[in-house]
Amino acid sequence: MTSTQIRSFSKPVTNPSNPTVVIGAGPAGLTAAYHLAKHGIKSITLEKADKVGGIARTETYKGYRFDIGGHRFFTKVPEVQHLWYEVLGDEFIKVPRLSRIYYNGKFFSYPLEPLNALNNLGMIHSLQIMSSYLKVKLRPLPEETNFEQWVTNRFGERLYQTFFKSYTEKVWGIPCTQIRADWAAQRIKGLSLKKAVINALFGSNDTKTLIKEFDYPLLGPGMMWERFQEKLNQQGCPVYPNTDVIRVEREGNRVKRIIVRQDNGETYPIEGENFLSSMPISALVHRLDPLPPENVLAAARGLKYRDFLIVSIIIDEEHLFPDNWIYIHSPEFKVGRIQNFKNWSPAMVPDPSKTCLGMEYFCSQGDEIWEMSQEDLIKLASREVVELGLVDDINKVKDGTVIRQKKAYPVYDAEYSQHLKVLQDYLDTYENLYTIGRNGMHRYNNQDHSMLAGLLAAENIMGAKHNLWTVNTERSYHEEFLTKESKAYSLAASTK
Structure with a gap:
């Protein structure tokens, strides 16, 4: 049996064998476990699904491999890029980015190419877009609380109606006026119509969403997380798929143990000193035993x-x-x-x-x-x-x-931030529980951002004092965010 075929425990695993228990084997959880292992700290990682990677996994059907959504490997976080190459080495390929938008029976280049857009839209529609853009530049909307307002202030109402509204509402299933501006600020910050035109005309581009080339694992993104799994198993830090966390037992503000159920129906207690969770934060609080106060449970139910x-x-x-x-x-x-x-x-x-x-x-x-x-x-x-x-x-x-x-x-709807703040304040009272990852923090981020959160959570276990909730998408792309302590850990790891 290979390391990636481990399916079940031979017996319950208890403290002190597991200083750290990681719930969820996606990019955040695997990165945290791997970073701890490099510093001699053992862990056990539990994954509900039958394979690792979370939404960044690669599925296979009759030999055909496919992503659950495309995952480009591009980052401005040096520590994350170092990990990618350390784990996967020369199994990356360089892939030129090419994507287009289908709208009104025509294909538009993305990023913007002025002649292509002009030909597809026609002169009148193009002039209306420019007029709408100039209008909002002269008289911006006074508020930017929702997605529609945020985009309109940067692109004009006409371009918002043409290219942003229908696709965004298709993705989220709610009107753009009910989507918080936070989401736009995370996903398309730094992009404007003026900047897009300059990029198209002069070829300059430093906007993350508009990169021209990216790395990609030869056999899909799941290849990366399968390698993490193999390396952790080899280092005595096992990763167990088909293992669902059904209860998180606590005493006061410390988690003492979790109860897991495996695919054979058996349940086991697992104790640990520290717990990292990337399961949906709303599910986590409902699995706590004893349950949190009702206002916390209500906030969890409010997240969509x-x-x-x-x-x-x-x-x-x-x-x-x-x-x-x-x-x-x-x-x-x-x-x-x-x-x-x-x-x-x-x-x-x-x-x-x-x-x-x-x-x-x-x-x-x-x-x-x-x-x-x-x-x-x-x-x-x-x-x-x-x-x-x-x-x-x-x-x-x-x-x-x-x-x-x-x-x-x-979902970044109108109420999500107030619900998330209640959960954040409550979970911050725990001494040995950290939430990480897209669903663990209810944050629509990329895999490199999830990995950064995993790295910093691991460093907190090693004595650092990072506030994980301040790590948003924008700040995660700035090297100066990482502390001297963080860089020292990374340097020490790279010399081992």
Whole structure:
């Protein structure tokens, strides 16, 4: 049995064997466990799913490999980049970024190319966009509390209506006026119409969302997290999949043990000195025993999530289009984004005469899309890919499968910040419990940001005093955020 095939405990594992218990084997949890292991601190990592990586995992169907959403490996955090190369080495490939927007029957280059946009929109629509942009520059909206206001102040109302509104509402399932400006500030900060035009005309670009090239593991992002798992198992810090945390037992403001259930139905207690959790923060507080006060539970119930499913279809065509992915802004199509996995890495597709597309649908548990059968979803994806003009014959769709991902995106609605503050204040009272990762902090971040949170949480266990809640997406891209203590840890690790 290989290290990645470990499925169950032979007996309950108790303190002091496990100074640290990590809940969730996504980028944040695995990074934290790995960083601790490099400094001689043992851990045990528990994952509810059957494979590691969380939403950054790679799924496989009949030899075809596909992401749960595309994951570029690009960062401005040196410590994170160092880890990527340390763990995966020369198994990265360089991938040129190419993505487009489908809107109103036409494909628009993204990042913006002025001539392409002008030709697709027409002179009148383009002039209206520029007029709207100049108008808001002269008289900005006085408030920027929601997504619509934030984008309008930077791009003008006309461009917001053309390119931002329909896609954003398709992703989140709520009006843009109900989405907090925080989300826009995290995801597209630093980008403006003026900057986009300058980038397009002169080729300069330092905006993270508009990079021209990125690293990518040869066999998909899951390859990275599988390597983390292998290295941790080899260092005596086991990673156990198919292990669900069903109860978190506490005494006062310290967690004493957790109760886990494995896929064979057996339950075990696991004790530890410190606990790191990347499970959804709303689920964590409901698993605490004794339960927190009612106001904390109410705040947890108030947090919302957007779910996601991907229909991976195999097309009998060697080449379809050159993009890594295409955003579908037109509201008449239910699909939100289309990945072409062969263009991320040719090794993702076992038959070079075929193409594998990931048709991504943003949905919520219980709604029409989520409740559709696999057969009906494959039919829907096949029909839409033909109606979009990306495949010329529906009979070329030869096979497909569906992967559903619950709680893929934490929702930034009007109430989320007040709910999250209640949970943050409560969990900050715990002496040995740290929440990390996208769902652990209810923060829509990238994998490098999750890894940074994992690194800093591990350093807190080693004696540092990082406030993990202040690590937002923008600050995570500045090296100066990391303390001297943090850099010393990284330097010591790199010399071992």
